[in-house]
Amino acid sequence: MPVVRALSLVCSLNASPEPSSSQLLAEQVMAEFKALGVEGEVVRVADFDVRPGVETDMGDGDEWPGLREKVMGADILLIATPIWLGHPSSICQRVLERLNAEMSETDDEGRPLVYNKVGAVAVVGNEDGAHHVSANVFQGLNDIGFTLAPGAVTYWVGEAQQGTDYQDLDKTPDAVKATTHTLAVNAVHLARRLADHPYPPS
Numbered sequence: 001m002p003v004v005r006a007l008s009l010v011c012s013l014n015a016s017p018e019p020s021s022s023q024l025l026a027e028q029v030m031a032e033f034k035a036l037g038v039e040g041e042v043v044r045v046a047d048f049d050v051r052p053g054v055e056t057d058m059g060d061g062d063e064w065p066g067l068r069e070k071v072m073g074a075d076i077l078l079i080a081t082p083i084w085l086g087h088p089s090s091i092c093q094r095v096l097e098r099l100n101a102e103m104s105e106t107d108d109e110g111r112p113l114v115y116n117k118v119g120a121v122a123v124v125g126n127e128d129g130a131h132h133v134s135a136n137v138f139q140g141l142n143d144i145g146f147t148l149a150p151g152a153v154t155y156w157v158g159e160a161q162q163g164t165d166y167q168d169l170d171k172t173p174d175a176v177k178a179t180t181h182t183l184a185v186n187a188v189h190l191a192r193r194l195a196d197h198p199y200p201p202s
Contacts, residue, residue: 083125
């Protein structure tokens with residue numbers, strides 16, 4: 001059975017050690033991955049100086065190249081983002097912009113380097129908008145070259161006009177547990193299939 005590794009890029013606006021609902025949901029997905037024999041790492045992007053741009057290295061102290069190396073070493077990339085004003089966080093958008101550079105980075109047969117990697121999304125927020133946010137991130141990941149499994153998103157949104165955060169809940173809702181489990185099972189299955197049967201050059 002192929003060895004599969006996962007990476008979660010948490011796109012909370014808060015750097016560590018501030019609490020983060022996006023981080024909590026990402027860690028729950030990683031726990032599901034681990035139960036399936038997949039090792040992984042959760043990284044909070046706000047802890048790094050990721051410069052704006054669409055190159056693999058923007059220079060001048062840009063710390064994206066180190067994160068990019070982690071992306072290249074993973075078979076599954078989970079992007080975890082909060083909802084702000086109905087959209088993914090600005091850090092999530094920056095991650096997608098930096099990943100855009102991978103469209104021109106190819107292997108010896110002309111395939112983008114991320115072609116055989118699986119993408120997934122985790123979303124948290126206090127208002128509805130999880131489908132819009134996940135669709136936004138899905139399209140970006142797919143344009144870049146990631147493959148999406150069925151049920152490639154897990155999310156939680158609180159009641160409208162309320163201030164409860166996901167991290168403040170007494171327990172994880174059963175529906176969130178179920179979607180998190182499905183995301184993990186399908187993403188790992190797809191990653192293993194792609195490891196055995198990579199996409200042909202086109």
